[in-house]
Amino acid sequence: MLGNWENALLAAHRELIENKNSREVGKIRQQANEHLQQEWINKNTNLNVLRRTDLPEDSEFLSDHNESGWDMVCEKSGLRIQSKYRGGQTIHMEQTRRVSKKNKGSASSSGHVVYTNDEFDVLVVTRPAQYRMECGKEDFIVMPVSAVEDPKNPGFLYKNVPKSVWSIWQNRDPVEVLNQLLSERGTK
Numbered sequence: 001m002l003g004n005w006e007n008a009l010l011a012a013h014r015e016l017i018e019n020k021n022s023r024e025v026g027k028i029r030q031q032a033n034e035h036l037q038q039e040w041i042n043k044n045t046n047l048n049v050l051r052r053t054d055l056p057e058d059s060e061f062l063s064d065h066n067e068s069g070w071d072m073v074c075e076k077s078g079l080r081i082q083s084k085y086r087g088g089q090t091i092h093m094e095q096t097r098r099v100s101k102k103n104k105g106s107a108s109s110s111g112h113v114v115y116t117n118d119e120f121d122v123l124v125v126t127r128p129a130q131y132r133m134e135c136g137k138e139d140f141i142v143m144p145v146s147a148v149e150d151p152k153n154p155g156f157l158y159k160n161v162p163k164s165v166w167s168i169w170q171n172r173d174p175v176e177v178l179n180q181l182l183s184e185r186g187t188k
Helices: 005-018 022-044 163-170 174-185
Strands: 049-051 072-074 080-085 122-126 140-144
Touching: 005 022, 022 049, 022 072, 022 080, 022 122, 122 174, 140 163, 140 174
Parallel strands: 080 122
Antiparallel strands: 049 072, 072 080, 122 140
């Protein structure tokens, strides 16, 4: 037996922080970010969000074989959440997807694929102080998809959300933003 992955991951994480390796810290935290956000959202709102992998196989939300851009969903309200971890200077949104018929033209003009404005309802971004081990609500930016639509590319979201956009939402209480979105959907 080689050993315990949890201990090895924690040791690697601590080493990356000690060496101030922000790029690799972001990579190691991205997967854990969904768990962190799910726990925080369920604890602080009336939502009960499930990660895609938590949904039963027969869930109506799993009917999209392209696995649209949402990472979590509230089955009761239908609110779809895209989860990102961005510890750097930008909130980059491009992704690598198979360039298919669906992703031709404006969707992949940069060689990467950008999200369309109907793939999720809300973007939740974790932006902690770079090397801090804890997260609080001040580290979450919650933005409705309408806030990150690219006016120069109708129907699609920004490749990189401009600071002038995300900084507005950074100053808003994330719980209030989520509750507002629920209220607009007619569910609370």
